[in-house]
Amino acid sequence: MFEIAIITAICLGSVLVSYAAFRRGASKSADDYFVAGSSLGYFVLIFSLLASFLSAFAMFGISGMGFRLGFGTLFVLTVNLVPLGFLWYFLHRKTLLIGRARRWMSMGAPFGERYGTPMRALIPIVVLAASIPYLVAQVRGIAVITEVMTKGQIPYEAGLFFAPAFVVLYLILGGMKGAAWVNTVQGTFFTVMVFILFFAVMNENGGFASTMKMVEDKHPHLFGLNLGSQGGKMSLTMIFGLAAAMCLGAVCFPQPYMHAYSSKSAKGFKVMILAFGAICVVVISMTTMIGIAGWSLGPDVVGKATADLPGSADKIYGLAAAKTLPDWAAALAVAGAFTAAMTTVIGVVFGNASNLANDLYKLLKPQANPRELVRLGRYCIAGIMAVCVLIALNRDTPVAELAIIAFGIMAVTIFPLWGAYFWKRATGFGAIAATLTGVGMNLAFLVWGVVAGGIKGASDKILRPQDDLLGLNGFLVSFIVAGVVFFVGSLLTKLGRTENKSLGLFFHKTLD
Amino acid sequence: MKENNRSILMRAYVIAFLVLTSLCWCPWAYGFVTGRALAIPTWAVLAYVFAAVLFVLEWVFLFVSGLAVDDENLPRILSELESLGTDAAADAKEDQDV
Numbered sequence: 146m147f148e149i150a151i152i153t154a155i156c157l158g159s160v161l162v163s164y165a166a167f168r169r170g171a172s173k174s175a176d177d178y179f180v181a182g183s184s185l186g187y188f189v190l191i192f193s194l195l196a197s198f199l200s201a202f203a204m205f206g207i208s209g210m211g212f213r214l215g216f217g218t219l220f221v222l223t224v225n226l227v228p229l230g231f232l233w234y235f236l237h238r239k240t241l242l243i244g245r246a247r248r249w250m251s252m253g254a255p256f257g258e259r260y261g262t263p264m265r266a267l268i269p270i271v272v273l274a275a276s277i278p279y280l281v282a283q284v285r286g287i288a289v290i291t292e293v294m295t296k297g298q299i300p301y302e303a304g305l306f307f308a309p310a311f312v313v314l315y316l317i318l319g320g321m322k323g324a325a326w327v328n329t330v331q332g333t334f335f336t337v338m339v340f341i342l343f344f345a346v347m348n349e350n351g352g353f354a355s356t357m358k359m360v361e362d363k364h365p366h367l368f369g370l371n372l373g374s375q376g377g378k379m380s381l382t383m384i385f386g387l388a389a390a391m392c393l394g395a396v397c398f399p400q401p402y403m404h405a406y407s408s409k410s411a412k413g414f415k416v417m418i419l420a421f422g423a424i425c426v427v428v429i430s431m432t433t434m435i436g437i438a439g440w441s442l443g444p445d446v447v448g449k450a451t452a453d454l455p456g457s458a459d460k461i462y463g464l465a466a467a468k469t470l471p472d473w474a475a476a477l478a479v480a481g482a483f484t485a486a487m488t489t490v491i492g493v494v495f496g497n498a499s500n501l502a503n504d505l506y507k508l509l510k511p512q513a514n515p516r517e518l519v520r521l522g523r524y525c526i527a528g529i530m531a532v533c534v535l536i537a538l539n540r541d542t543p544v545a546e547l548a549i550i551a552f553g554i555m556a557v558t559i560f561p562l563w564g565a566y567f568w569k570r571a572t573g574f575g576a577i578a579a580t581l582t583g584v585g586m587n588l589a590f591l592v593w594g595v596v597a598g599g600i601k602g603a604s605d606k607i608l609r610p611q612d613d614l615l616g617l618n619g620f621l622v623s624f625i626v627a628g629v630v631f632f633v634g635s636l637l638t639k640l641g642r643t644e645n646k647s648l649g650l651f652f653h654k655t656l657d
Numbered sequence: 658m659k660e661n662n663r664s665i666l667m668r669a670y671v672i673a674f675l676v677l678t679s680l681c682w683c684p685w686a687y688g689f690v691t692g693r694a695l696a697i698p699t700w701a702v703l704a705y706v707f708a709a710v711l712f713v714l715e716w717v718f719l720f721v722s723g724l725a726v727d728d729e730n731l732p733r734i735l736s737e738l739e740s741l742g743t744d745a746a747a748d749a750k751e752d753q754d755v
Binding site: 216219220223224225227228230231232234238241242243245246247353354357358361368369370372373375381384385388389392410411412415418419422423426649650653655656 | 674677678681682683684685688689691693696697698700701704705707708711712715716718719720725726727728730731733734735737738739741
């Protein structure tokens with residue numbers, strides 16, 4: 146009963162926060178609804194961006210990886226994200242400046258102004274295609290957590306509708322401002338819960354050093370890499386592939402665009418991008434080490450997490466909470482993962498709804514007024530969520546692997562983005578060809594992997610080094626080829642009217 | 658800051674950023690280091706150290722170096738960009754009219 150009360154309180158609390166934003170006039174115009182009228186301060190920006198990226202995967206998935214693979218997991222969502230402070234600044238400084246000046250409200254806007262209509266139409270389609278499996282993974286995660294927390298009182302199928310219904314409600318009500326405030330409150334909550342669980346787990350065996358010593362004595366391979374005689378499982382190529390995919394994918398998802406447009410000040414934007422990596426290092430290092438420390442929690446925990454079932458290692462977070470915290474606190478710790486999944490859904494759904502309304506619909510109907518766009522954005526939110534819930538009804542949908550692959554697919558748009566802001570010779574043809582090639586190759590590797598070895602084969606083909614790909618993984622090969630296609634395609638074609646016209650804005654001397 | 662100095666400083670930041678990013682994305686230069694420090698693998702400690710150095714460098718670049726955009730210049734930049742075209746102004750006006 147207590148668990149149902151927690152989940153209900155989180156959902157109702159989120160609606161109230163969003164409604165408060167709505168009452169403060171957050172949704173008076175399209176600019177207000179989609180980019181919060183560029184009014185968000187840096188505290189909200191930091192936690193909103195953080196929460197919109199850190200999903201249930203950051204807790205269950207990463208602690209499970211830590212449990213299986215050891216300290217190499219630190220290169221998946223922690224130290225590898227620190228470069229985002231620079232990367233986001235370089236690649237999104239002009240997103241902030243030109244976006245504010247031109248009242249951009251979607252991810253397709255910079256691509257459209259720089260490369261023309263076809264690219265503006267392509268971007269929301271690619272983003273949506275990459276986002277759906279990622280969203281389905283979150284929706285399914287929410288339903289599973291709800292079912293487990295309530296011990297089946299809210300079954301999986303009901304959980305699929307329960308939380309997403311609230312997400313739709315408060316996104317429709319509050320727009321970007323409501324979403325940002327909900328993300329901030331929930332992001333703070335799950336960060337605090339990770340801290341509490343980390344200290345509880347380490348305290349179980351007399352502190353951090355003694356816990357790590359216990360694990361190392363029995364499982365030294367968790368402390369090494371697949372290098373020399375260390376005996377670890379993660380090779381340098383595998384680490385590089387995962388680290389680059391997650392970091393570059395993070396640059397290309399809709400959230401940094403939407404948060405750049407929403408920033409009230411340059412300082413807010415800079416604090417947001419600097420703090421993101423640092424907070425990830427602290428918080429996700431803790432979830433990684435909770436997973437590693439899982440080996441010290443006794444056979445009842447280890448046995449359940451090593452059961453020969455897909456994804457059983459991902460249970461280590463919940464098992465560690467149940468073992469080291471009182472029942473009510475363990476429920477709150479798991480609820481932290483529930484809120485993490487919800488906030489990711491918010492960020493990705495809202496970004497996609499904004500893309501569909503402001504890019505695709507506005508192309509079909511250029512004279513659409515802001516009220517129409519806001520209404521359509523709300524329909525898109527409901528529609529995207531409905532599609533995700535329908536797909537998630539099938540429990541066997543292999544979405545966890547596809548969710549990681551989504552980052553790889555998104556990453557190929559980094560070349561058109563870089564070219565838009567930094568290379569005058571970039572053309573629409575090069576941008577479209579690179580995007581289609583990169584996405585197409587990722588999908589081809591996916592199918593190739595499925596044919597060769599089912600969904601695990603697909604995951605391996607894209608994320609693990611392959612002998613038939615010169616020791617690289619499918620993501621890196623797609624990424625490199627997309628880059629080559631972008632440069633060659635641009636050099637072989639001439640700048641069209643749109644590209645020429647855009648140079649005056651994108652390369653204005655005031656932006657130097 | 659003179660344009661030439663600014664350009665040199667920018668290149669230095671970019672080179673440092675590229676080197677540190679490569680170290681944060683892959684322990685190619687220190688993954689072979691064995692032993693333990695602070696109860697975790699020494700190579701993991703080194704990864705944290707490189708991440709910390711990169712974080713400080715980013716902070717200096719964004720808030721101290723004078724190379725990054727700041728709020729003093731923001732209104733001027735926005736005003737110059739807004740004056741480039743009439744489309745944006747028309748869109749904004751339409752937005753306010755809702």
